[in-house]
Amino acid sequence: MPKLTLVPRTPRPPARPAPLLRDAVGAVLRAERSAQHRTLADVADAARVSLPHLSEVERGRKEPSSEVLAAICTALDLTLADLLRRTASHVAETTTAPAAPRTAPRVSLSLAA
Template identity: 75%
Template sequence: MTVVPPRRVRRRPDPLLRDALGSVLRAERTAQGRTLSDVASDARVSLPHLSEVERGRKEPSSEVLAAICGALGLDLADLLLRTSRHVRDLTSVVEPAVPVVSSAPTVSLSLVA
């Protein structure tokens, strides 16, 4: 029996970049146990603006992203990698491995001495 390995199948359209970035930033902030106020202060960004960025309501500039990443101790490259993974996870689903029964005839050989 042959088993076809799982594969990713397109499930739905990609989310907006600002939504994906915001989700990843919020997840990192909460994983660190930090408040919006704390990170906003360290990033020198207003608390309402940071909240809007995390909720995907505001498209952050590269300067704001750099400031937020700095406040979280997160490299921009790592943020982008995590965001890419987040988008992939949202937009694809893994199909289970499926056993495939071959319809080819089987031939049995026996050797007689």
């Protein structure tokens, strides 16, 4: 009778989960503000939002309303479309492909003499 041998699968590194949208938006806003060499206080004042709120948005701690997001984008001279494009790129760069679905272990047959 053939001998069944289980061959273990090569382990795959776990896929990183996609970042939360608020984290990705915050990272893009912070990068843009930094690229413009502007302070939190300057952008918060221009956007008419509190400095702590802007800081929390940039750190991904708060999800801004569409009105607050529009105000921050205007203060940074950034269109909403540009923000969304950059956010999508950020998500794509920080996310690996999802892990392949689990399959049954491979079984090899060896014939005994």
